Amino acid sequence: MASYVQTSQAETLAPPTERYTLLGWVYKHLLSPWYNLVLTLVGGLLLYAIFKPALTWAFTGARWAVIPANLNLLMRGQYPAEEAWRLWAVIFLLALAGGYNWGVWSKTVGPALITAFAIPWLLMLVPWFSWGTRLNLLIVEAVGLVGYALGRITPKQRSQWAVYAFLAYLLAMLLLLRGLQEGHPTLPMVPTRLWGGLLLSLLLAFFGIVFSFPLGVLLALGRTAERMPAIQTISVLYIEFIRGVPLISLLFMSQVMLQLFLPEDFPQIDHMLRALAAITLFSAAYTAENVRGGLQSIPKGQYEAAASVGLNGYQTMRLIILPQALRAVIPVLVGQFIGLFKDTSLVALVGLFDLLGIARVILANPDWLGTQREVYVFIAFLYWIFSYLMSYSSRRVEEALGVGKF
Amino acid sequence: MTVHTPETVQESPSTEHEHIIVCREVHKWFGDFHVLRGINLNVKPQEVVVIIGPSGSGKSTFIRCINRLEEHQRGDIIVDGIPLTHDVRNIEKIRSEVGMVFQQFNLFPHLTVMENITLAPIHVRKMKKEEAEALAMELLERVGIPEQAHKYPGQLSGGQQQRVAIARALAMRPKIMLFDEPTSALDPEMIKEVLDVMKELAQSGMTMLVVTHEMGFAREVADRIVFMDGGEIVEVGTPEHFFTNPQHERTKLFLSQIL
Numbered sequence: 001m002a003s004y005v006q007t008s009q010a011e012t013l014a015p016p017t018e019r020y021t022l023l024g025w026v027y028k029h030l031l032s033p034w035y036n037l038v039l040t041l042v043g044g045l046l047l048y049a050i051f052k053p054a055l056t057w058a059f060t061g062a063r064w065a066v067i068p069a070n071l072n073l074l075m076r077g078q079y080p081a082e083e084a085w086r087l088w089a090v091i092f093l094l095a096l097a098g099g100y101n102w103g104v105w106s107k108t109v110g111p112a113l114i115t116a117f118a119i120p121w122l123l124m125l126v127p128w129f130s131w132g133t134r135l136n137l138l139i140v141e142a143v144g145l146v147g148y149a150l151g152r153i154t155p156k157q158r159s160q161w162a163v164y165a166f167l168a169y170l171l172a173m174l175l176l177l178r179g180l181q182e183g184h185p186t187l188p189m190v191p192t193r194l195w196g197g198l199l200l201s202l203l204l205a206f207f208g209i210v211f212s213f214p215l216g217v218l219l220a221l222g223r224t225a226e227r228m229p230a231i232q233t234i235s236v237l238y239i240e241f242i243r244g245v246p247l248i249s250l251l252f253m254s255q256v257m258l259q260l261f262l263p264e265d266f267p268q269i270d271h272m273l274r275a276l277a278a279i280t281l282f283s284a285a286y287t288a289e290n291v292r293g294g295l296q297s298i299p300k301g302q303y304e305a306a307a308s309v310g311l312n313g314y315q316t317m318r319l320i321i322l323p324q325a326l327r328a329v330i331p332v333l334v335g336q337f338i339g340l341f342k343d344t345s346l347v348a349l350v351g352l353f354d355l356l357g358i359a360r361v362i363l364a365n366p367d368w369l370g371t372q373r374e375v376y377v378f379i380a381f382l383y384w385i386f387s388y389l390m391s392y393s394s395r396r397v398e399e400a401l402g403v404g405k406f
Numbered sequence: 407m408t409v410h411t412p413e414t415v416q417e418s419p420s421t422e423h424e425h426i427i428v429c430r431e432v433h434k435w436f437g438d439f440h441v442l443r444g445i446n447l448n449v450k451p452q453e454v455v456v457i458i459g460p461s462g463s464g465k466s467t468f469i470r471c472i473n474r475l476e477e478h479q480r481g482d483i484i485v486d487g488i489p490l491t492h493d494v495r496n497i498e499k500i501r502s503e504v505g506m507v508f509q510q511f512n513l514f515p516h517l518t519v520m521e522n523i524t525l526a527p528i529h530v531r532k533m534k535k536e537e538a539e540a541l542a543m544e545l546l547e548r549v550g551i552p553e554q555a556h557k558y559p560g561q562l563s564g565g566q567q568q569r570v571a572i573a574r575a576l577a578m579r580p581k582i583m584l585f586d587e588p589t590s591a592l593d594p595e596m597i598k599e600v601l602d603v604m605k606e607l608a609q610s611g612m613t614m615l616v617v618t619h620e621m622g623f624a625r626e627v628a629d630r631i632v633f634m635d636g637g638e639i640v641e642v643g644t645p646e647h648f649f650t651n652p653q654h655e656r657t658k659l660f661l662s663q664i665l
Contacts, residue, residue: 304475305512305571309526309578310502319525324516 057373066371067378068128070362074379077196077353083188086176087199088136093176095144097169103151104162105400112396113148117141119389170210177203192272196353198382200272204354205341205386208279212340213333215280216287217326221317223288224295235288242285247278248346254278255350275347283340290332294325327401334394338387345383355379426451426486426582426613427472433480434467441467442478443637451581454614456624459634460660465617468634469584472615473504486581502530505575509587511567513559519546519570520555523577531578538577545573549603565596569603576607583607585616621665625649633657 020028030040067074076087102113120137123129129137154161179189195203222228222235242250254274259266298321306316326333348357359375362368368375427449434442441464449455457465470476471483474490474497483490485500514522523545524538533541546552549569551562559567568588575583585604589597601623608614608627618624624631625645633641633648633656641654649665652658 299510299512301508301510301512302514304506305508305514307475308473308501308504308506308508309574310498310530311526312498315529319529320514324514327516 062374063371064374066368066374071128073358074197076199077358078194083190090173090176091140092143093169093172095140096147097165099144099147100151100165101162103148104154104159192270197358198355201344201355204276204279204344207276208283208340209337211280212283212287215284217291219288220291223292239285239288242282247282247343250278250282251346251350275352286336290329290336294329297328298324330394330398334390338390342383428484431481432478434478441637445639451613452611453629454608454627455630455632456628457617457632457634463634464637465634466586469586469615469617472584473501473506502578503580504582505578505580506584507571507575507588509590511571513567513571515559518556518558523574527577541577545576549573564592565599568600572603582613587617589620
């Protein structure tokens with residue numbers, strides 16, 4: 001009698017593989033069946049229609065001279081040229097602190113690290129940069145490597161040094177950028193109204209993120225604190241009010257209206273500081289809602305387990321709940337921070353000379369009439385580079401932390 | 407219809423000092439639903455009490471009241487001489503004396519096995535890290551998985567996770583261990599490894615309150631079995647009494663359904 005029961009153990013087979021020649025791949029994916037052929041043709045025509053004029057313009061028609069002629073303005077606004085070394089010092093220190101943090105937290109050399117070290121080399125290829133700039137980029141590279149090496153040899157028990165290094169960097173950066181007082185021999189004060197271009201955009205985004213993140217986490221905790229109705233109500237009111245108004249109205253409020261409400265003899269508050277405050281307060285409300293989403297994703301069992309081993313409420317939040325909640329919302333938070341970076345361009349509408357504001361100044365110069373496309377394409381490219389960097393590094397951080405793995 | 411009437415409890419004050427858990431007339435409501443309807447139960451040190459009963463009988467709610475994961479609304483619960491009240495200090499004190507093991511393990515997924523176990527000793531007992539890690543290794547040996555110390559919970563099987571959860575609770579050197587259906591979420595072939603650890607723990611003299619459906623475990627390990635139904639204790643007795651000569655109709659019905 002035929003048996004359908006296996007009499008010996010089934011042998012292990014290799015998984016099926018699909019291998020194509022180049023033509024075979026093209027045929028399978030692009031040409032067959034007939035509707036794929038049609039789609040390929042239509043798609044090809046569309047690409048041609050878009051890229052031909054775009055590339056023709058970029059390589060033959062565009063007056064790219066506007067960019068190198070105004071590169072300093074675009075990069076740092078009216079920040080005095082004789083003080084530009086301070087900006088480079090800020091970048092060197094960033095490379096040092098960043099490399100150090102990297103060395104402390106990640107002990108493996110991966111593709112992300114190689115990418116990070118490739119960036120200065122790629123920038124050296126930009127044709128408009130001077131040799132001085134290229135030399136400085138080389139120093140950035142060297143300083144970053146030194147920081148990384150220091151991080152690698154820092155013992156694991158001293159990981160908190162990385163945090164201290166970052167905080168020290170923040171202070172040094174502010175000191176270098178702003179200087180001490182007017183007429184000081186080495187560090188004369190550079191008032192914030194001279195800060196501009198990419199420098200200002202990056203600073204607004206950077207400090208907006210650094211300040212709004214902790215504020216947002218506190219608001220999220222406040223909103224979920226059911227045992228403290230007063231704090232909860234304040235958090236809800238704040239979040240819902242801020243989310244109910246557009247950022248531009250907050251910016252107008254801070255730049256134009258605020259001074260009208262204050263007493264006449266009240267000293268003028270720094271314009272950049274006001275814009276930064278508006279951006280921070282705005283972003284914090286969104287951070288709060290994103291973090292709240294993360295908090296809600298933590299099962300009740302985690303709170304119970306923490307309580308059952310005797311952790312108090314603060315320890316439970318710090319050691320158990322927040323690490324898991326924040327890890328879960330990294331992708332959302334980074335998306336929001338990328339949005340914040342691009343939203344800083346709104347400050348151009350209230351009279352600050354960020355990247356967009358400077359672009360408008362350049363375009364108003366009669367020498368460069370009619371170069372809107374060149375200038376806007378260039379600043380769009382800058383925005384894209386930094387947004388993509390944030391997005392790329394967040395994916396690397398997610399991988400390192402194993403987001404979505406458990 | 408409880409076997410322990412208030413009268414029988416009033417006899418006990420003379421012996422109260424030798425009870426590590428005292429529950430008097432414990433009531434609790436979820437909204438309008440009366441889950442616990444006057445629970446009286448005293449537990450002596452080193453005693454193993456197994457609580458059985460149909461689902462919804464309030465047995466999990468009852469043991470969760472003992473470390474205040476649920477708040478009882480009437481009656482007294484006194485654990486190791488400390489009354490459970492709204493006083494936060496008492497609650498934290500009791501929680502560090504009472505270990506708990508959950509049905510869903512509730513390990514901390516972002517921490518390694520070692521970190522799961524050493525977290526509370528370091529942050530609550532203020533133990534040194536090296537000391538806590540030595541303790542954790544000792545406990546992992548005891549539950550039989552020292553080689554898993556540096557893995558994350560997600561990399562372990564259910565049975566291994568539950569044994570880590572037991573080690574985590576033991577790391578606080580508790581006087582009492584509560585088990586809330588510790589094997590109900592496990593695949594059948596992993597139940598035994600967890601029950602073996604619990605048996606060893608019982609033999610070592612730990613005071614244990616165990617909610618379970620494992621009748622074999624109850625028969626072998628329990629000093630007393632408590633049968634709960636409809637939010638009250640229907641019958642209390644030795645395993646011998648329970649499995650050979652149950653008195654109450656509801657007990658008989660329940661046992662006939664599960665055995």
